[in-house]
Amino acid sequence: MFKKLYDNKLKVLGMHCQNCVKRVEGVIKKLGGVKDINIDIGTGEVSFYSKKQVDKNILKEEIENLGFEVEENKND
Numbered sequence: 762m763f764k765k766l767y768d769n770k771l772k773v774l775g776m777h778c779q780n781c782v783k784r785v786e787g788v789i790k791k792l793g794g795v796k797d798i799n800i801d802i803g804t805g806e807v808s809f810y811s812k813k814q815v816d817k818n819i820l821k822e823e824i825e826n827l828g829f830e831v832e833e834n835k836n837d
């Protein structure tokens with residue numbers, strides 16, 4: 762059970778199909794200790810909870826390496 766969860770939000774631009782969603786989801790899952798991954802293909806809004814603090818720069822880079830654009834939210 763997670764004691765404290767970090768609430769992560771970002772915006773991913775350029776997802777056009779369910780496979781794009783899966784690719785983004787794969788990167789997030791690879792972080793480990795994550796739950797409730799939610800990806801809205803329409804708005805590009807991505808959210809998930811994580812047990813550990815996520816290095817947003819690394820996550821951004823990995824998602825961008827898949828060919829998407831990432832916009833961070835200003836919270837946290």
Ligand code: 9UX
Nearest residue numbers: 776777778779780781
């Ligand atoms: Mo779908 Mo996304 O054919 O990079 S996988 S558009």
